[in-house]
Amino acid sequence: QVHLVESGGGLVQAGGSLRLSCAVSGSIIFSITPMNWYRQAPGKQRELVASINSGRTTKYAASVKGRFTISRDAVDSTLYLQMNNLKPEDTAVYYCNTQGTYWGQGTQVAVSS
Secondary structure, eight states: OEEEEEEOOEEEETTOOEEEEEEEEESOOGGGSOEEEEEEOTTSOOEEEEEEOSSSOEEEOTTTTTTEEEEEETTTTEEEEEEOSOOGGGOEEEEEEETTTEEOOOEEEEEEO
């Protein structure tokens, strides 16, 4: 069993920044496990925002590339998503995910124009 707990969401003005955290625990070797950040806006399907593989290779959705950075701290077993230059269209609930199966409860991000 793997447990994921997101935090760090909030309300921010366009152009601002937030850093999301996902605390990871359970039966997992976090340092080498691929991890993902997804988001779901109201009325839309959940979409993949960023991924980090078993090494340090990262991938991003075109809509966030250059603005968002995914990273992990193996000592604290925490996944991060640094979000800069936020736009109103980034408003969504953000979820961390691993192994296609485990999800956190989500953290709300709202960006005002």
